[in-house]
Amino acid sequence: xxxxxxxxxxxxxxxxxxxxxxxxxxxxxxxxxxxxxxxxxxxxxxxxxxxxxxxxxxxxxxxxxxxxxxxxxxxxxxxxxxxxxxxxxxxxxxxxxxxxxxxxxxxxxxxxxxxxxxxxxxxxxxxxxxxxxxxxxxxx
Numbered sequence: 001x002x003x004x005x006x007x008x009x010x011x012x013x014x015x016x017x018x019x020x021x022x023x024x025x026x027x028x029x030x031x032x033x034x035x036x037x038x039x040x041x042x043x044x045x046x047x048x049x050x051x052x053x054x055x056x057x058x059x060x061x062x063x064x065x066x067x068x069x070x071x072x073x074x075x076x077x078x079x080x081x082x083x084x085x086x087x088x089x090x091x092x093x094x095x096x097x098x099x100x101x102x103x104x105x106x107x108x109x110x111x112x113x114x115x116x117x118x119x120x121x122x123x124x125x126x127x128x129x130x131x132x133x134x135x136x137x138x139x140x
Contacts, residue, residue, distance in 0.1 A: 007070050009063075011108075012042045012078035012126075037066075041085035043077040043108040043123070044101070060115065067116055075112055075119055078135070079105045080126040101125075105138055 039045040048056050066072060079101055082094035086101050102125070109121045123138040 007072050008074045008076060009037065009066055009070070009072045010076045010078060011045070012038050012080075041083055042079050044079070044083075044085060044104045046108040046111055047104045063112075063115070067119060072116075072119055075116070075121050077105055077108055077112075077121070077123040078126055079123070079138075081128070102138065 046059055086097035090097050105123050109123050112121050124135045125138055126133060126135050
């Protein structure tokens with residue numbers, strides 16, 4: 001039987017500190033049940049960058065399980081400025097990577113909406129300046 005509390009799934013990059021991710025999740029989600037998954041490049045994990053569909057099939061299998069078993073109501077995508085995966089893949093600075101990164105977050109959001117139309121999708125860009133971490137909501 002389904003519980004009364006909403007269930008959220010957070011997909012973030014591995015570089016996102018666990019404590020900061022938990023604090024952010026708690027600040028936007030007043031519900032008890034949350035699940036956080038940290039993956040290299042965060043939401044980019046859901047965007048194919050070559051002709052090999054295997055990683056995307058694996059992602060779909062894992063997410064299907066989580067959405068079904070945990071009765072996920074909301075998925076939150078969190079990308080972060082200066083992601084090493086993008087800097088390495090594109091061979092450019094964080095500033096130069098940002099347009100591609102934002103395009104990928106939107107593509108990941110659209111993909112999730114097509115897979116799970118019953119689930120709400122939100123997206124954020126995390127940015128750090130010195131010891132201050134801020135989250136900026138994006139159009140998913």
